[in-house]
Amino acid sequence: MAHGVHPPETDLLLPLPADGEQWDPHTIHTHYFGFSIPEAQIGAFLYVRYMPAVPLSHGGVCLFRGTDNVHVTDMEFLDYEVGMPWPQIDGNTIRTANGLQIEFLEPGRVARVTYTSNDGTTSLDVTQTAVTPLLARGHVMPGEELRHGLDGQGDVRPGGSEQVMHVTGELVLRGERFVVDCHAPRDRSWKQIRVERQGAVPVPPVGWSPMYFGPDLIFNQISFEAQDTGPAWEGVYQVPADRPSHHYAWVVRDGETHEITRVRRNVLEYDPDIFMAIRQEIEAEDETGHVYRFTGEAIATATIPAWPNASFHDSVFRWESQDGRVAHATYQEIWFDDYQRAMKDRFRVAAPQA
Structure with missing residues (x-):
């Protein structure tokens, strides 16, 4: 089955309301880029969230x-602002107020991402070159698809894309220099309505696990833990038994x-402090009946401020395929307050007795 491209x-698609239009205030566009340096247990989360209605x-x-x-x-370094002005956009280059710059050298295929901290001790300069097509994705968070087109304004339809990149370049982290050479995903959304209202999305935690083992095996899924694994969300959410977990x-x-038609993600261990999955296994099946199995363990983890109304975490996972091949990549997980309270419990x- 052909996958949409x-x-x-669309890399540069950042629509704003026309004069007289009123868009839902939760309408967002995003650009995400990342990379990892596994031998140093380093992960990078580079993100712009655009709020066009404001x-x-x-x-x-x-x-x-x-x-x-x-x-x-x-975390080792943080420069993340909430409430920045609309970025400067000059041709194919986007620059935020805090200095993160994305230059699409070849839209749809090559992007250069650069940044230098205010004190000059931390910088990055990486070029990301596609190894997969610019695959079409409808939405990331469950519930977004129910709001597609509800604003009733504008000609641009909601959408999103994902692409695996070969990332090369350099990171200087508080004066320590690292070579970057890895494979990592990038993704983006445009004109999605991602509601932040409390209790608006009653869904178990979802986990995103892209993996690159080589040009012959690249895998990606976003799902919640399968119901037959005894998931940590059991008792917190009610999910129809016939609903796919991905x-x-x-x-x-x-x-x-x-296309993947079935995903069974089974978390074997959770971090006792931030609660994200740190050991897990995934079994998946594509539309031809081919079955894939992967096991993974986190080598770096962090709490990320991208979505302050939710608990959001990034990590670097070491994945192993069923034939023993190894891949390192981001694994990201997000959940809401009811699940956080359940995991705290x-x-x-218990406090020690006096």
Whole structure:
């Protein structure tokens, strides 16, 4: 089954309301880029969230190292602003007020991402070159699809894209220099209505797990833990038994893109402080009946401020395929307050008796 592909010009699609239009204030566009340096246990989260109805933006640079980043400010470097003005856009270049710059050298295929901190001790300069098509994605968060087109304004339909990139360049982290050479996903959304109202999205935690093992095996899915695994969300949410646990997944096998029809994600261990999955296994099946199995473990984790109304975490996972091949990539997970409270109860240690 052919997977939809977006045209290159969607990389620069950042519509604003026309004069007299009133868009839902929760309408967003996004650009996400990342990379990892596995041998140093470093992950990078580079993000711009555009809020066209206002218009404002927020985002910046999050660089984390190791697995002890419980609070946002624990990470190795943080320059992330909420309430920035609309970015400067000059041709194919987007620059935020805090200096994160995205230059689309070849829209749909090549992007250069740069940044230098105010004190000059931290900088990055990476070029990201596509190894997959600009695959079309409908939405990320469950519930967004129910709001597509509800604003009733503007000609641009909601959409999104994902693409795996070969990332090369350099990171200087508080004066320490690292070579960057990895494979990482990028993604974006445009004109999605991502509601922040409390209780608006009663859904279990969702996890995003892109993986690149080589040009013959590239896998990606976003799902909640399967119901038959005894998930941590059991008892917190009611999910119809016949509902698939994934809402978006694909695989590139031997150069061909296939739809994934079934995902079973089983979390084996949760971090006792930030509660995200740190050991898990995934079984998936594509539309031809081919089955894939992966096991993974986090080597770096962090709490990320991208969505302050939710608990959002990024990580670097070491994944292993069923034939023993290894991939390192981001694994991201998000959930809301009811699940957070349930996990606090689950991991709360009784105070010692006097």
